[in-house]
Amino acid sequence: xxxxxxxxxxxxxxxxxxxxxxxxxxxxxxxxxxxxxxxxxxxxxxxxxxxxxxxxxxxxxxxxxxxxxxxxxxxxxxxxxxxxxxxxxxxxxxxxxxxxxxxxxxxxxxxxxxxxxxxxxxxxxxxxxxxxxxxxxxxxxxxxxxx
Numbered sequence: 319x320x321x322x323x324x325x326x327x328x329x330x331x332x333x334x335x336x337x338x339x340x341x342x343x344x345x346x347x348x349x350x351x352x353x354x355x356x357x358x359x360x361x362x363x364x365x366x367x368x369x370x371x372x373x374x375x376x377x378x379x380x381x382x383x384x385x386x387x388x389x390x391x392x393x394x395x396x397x398x399x400x401x402x403x404x405x406x407x408x409x410x411x412x413x414x415x416x417x418x419x420x421x422x423x424x425x426x427x428x429x430x431x432x433x434x435x436x437x438x439x440x441x442x443x444x445x446x447x448x449x450x451x452x453x454x455x456x457x458x459x460x461x462x463x464x465x
Contacts, residue, residue: 351424352412360398360444362423365411369423372436373416377402377445398444405438406430 351370355363360377363370377398378384384394413426428435439445 349415350412351415351426352410354408355406355411355428357399357403357406360395360402360439363402363406363411363413363428365413369421370413370415370428371419371421371423371425372439372445373425373427375436375440375445375447377439394444398439401442401444402435402439405433405435411435 351365351368353365355365357363358369359380361372361375363372378395380395380399381393382395383391386392409430411428411430413424413428415424415426417425419425440447
C-alpha cells in the first residue's frame with residue numbers, strides 16, 4: 319500500500335525541478351514525436367500506435383491500491399491514469415524521445431504546450447521521480463553522455 323502525503327510530494331517536486339524542468343531533455347541524440355495521445359496508465363501514453371513511457375517518473379500500476387489521508391483504500395493507479403488523461407484532453411502532445419526501454423517503448427519527456435507532463439504528474443502527487451533515475455537509464459542504454 320502507498321500513502322501519499324504532502325511532504326513526499328514536495329520532496330519529489332524538488333527533484334523534478336532540478337532535472338525535468340530545467341531544460342534537460344534527456345540523453346544525447348533525442349528525437350521528437352507528437353500527436354493526440356491515448357493514456358495507457360499514469361506513466362505511459364500512446365501516440366500514432368507508439369507506446370511512450372514518461373521518462374524519469376514512476377506512477378502506480380493500474381490496479382495498485384493506495385491509502386488516502388483518512389486511511390481508506392482506493393485504486394491510485396487508475397486515478398493516476400484518469401488525472402493524466404484529463405490534463406491532456408484532446409490536445410496535441412509533443413514528446414522528446416530519450417531512448418527505448420526493455421519493452422521497446424519509447425522513453426520521453428512529453429509536453430502539452432509548454433507544460434512538462436512528466437513534471438506535472440509528480441507535482442500533482444500522481445507519480446514519483448527518483449533523482450538519479452534518468453541518468454542511470456541513459457548510461458545503461460549506452461548513451462555515453464549525460465546532459
